[in-house]
Amino acid sequence: MSSEDRSPKKTIPVVAVPAQPTPTPTGEDAQDMVPLYVAHQKIYPRSVQGVFAYWRWMLVFITQLVFYGLPWLEWGQRQAVLFDLGARRFYIFGFVLYPQDFIYLTAILVISAFALFLFTAVAGRLWCGFACPQTVYSEIFLWIERKIEGDRTARMKLDAGQMSFEKLFKKWYKHIVWLGVALWTGFTFVGYFTPIRELGLAFFTGGMGSWEIFWVFFYAFATYGNAGFMREQVCKYMCPYARFQSAMFDRDTLIVTYDAQRGEPRGARSKKADPQLLGLGACVDCSLCVQVCPTGIDIRNGLQYECIGCGACADVCDGVMEKVGYAKGLVRFSTQNALQGGWSKQQTWRRVLRPRVLLYTGILLAVTVALLTSLALRKPFKVDVVRDRAALARIVEGGQIENVYRLQLMNAAEKTLQFKIEAQGLDGLSLATEALVSVPATESRWVPVRLHLPYDAATAGSHTIHFRIASFVDNGGEALGEVVEKSAFLVPR
């Protein structure tokens, strides 16, 4: 539709009304009262096709392929991705991470947070509309519902109708399929923490542990409830992100918007009619944008916190515009500034790349590069030194002062490693225990270490010393590097 089709903006006269005491509503007036509690109205979203629906389904496929498929991948003799909480080891492909590697988790959380800030600053609730598990599972459950009960009108008719064999059959069938998907989801979730093949065997032979049973069914129940029944209510009332997202929006954030300047006054008309002659805008008031909305709102009322930015209304409206022969984009992703200034796509995108977006991008890139570099340079072993608090310094045979330590040697490689222990920092300091220790693949060992120092070799008090621990593949094989850990040697008075 050309700009000539646009109806002139109408101004609404504002009349000052003197303040009146609020009367208590009675009779018919009482019906106009807005109750504080409104019963939930079930939403029956109509199916939609278009560019945003395509991308939403692409993301459903990709995220679910990763989620359901990853635990079944093998890496050597083990599961490729396994968070073994009991053994305190996280296996992620070639990496074996210990609780001491918590810094990587922190970096991943920082990356996730900045990615969210960035996507929100650029395109509003992109995460909500396309990749959030609530959206993804609601989409899957809704697809099952449509396949069994039909599209919007058929589902509304079925729910409004009397109980019949057909209705009972469809309802049971739908819930059984939903429960199957939910249980499979719960099982997959637990498969990230327990080897999934063993879990599968235990599931069918009744050999699962109590915690595994609890989490499979709890996660399944949450999926079934959230995606089958709660749907938009999770986004509207439970998700905290919906509440604070406005803090990340500004007038240059891409949001799903209705071009009221072009669309109003709305109204039905025949396809051949000239809207200018009728004094109408481009909106044919078909209400399809409301019917496809998963949260049941009318985008023509402006930006609302319930809008998850899924673009379903933009897809369906484009279809309507095409049918009536008007230009697409009456409902589209745009910014408030672009709408107000009538900007072109190029102008809008140029403004999207504003300082705030560039700052988020810079931080995101910096943290990602730091994480990848740190992972690439990471040594395949770790060492912790703990002074034995129970045994302070003592004099032993030969007039030597003895201090006892406990070393935790952690092998993060998938082969047996040898550790060579040395202690430095005081003249005459020597190791009274084995200097060479072997630790099997992906395991950790606590090793008691005794250090001796000749009497009179140092003054009384605490002296800083260093443990130098070198690691090799097999005895004297390929050197994997060394770590130096600081500690203290106590000399009694």
Ligand code: SF4
């Ligand atoms: S789908 Fe488009 S034309 Fe139909 S009511 Fe919504 S905005 Fe108007």
Ligand code: SF4
């Ligand atoms: S208003 Fe449009 S973009 Fe927002 S949730 Fe509804 S359909 Fe999705």
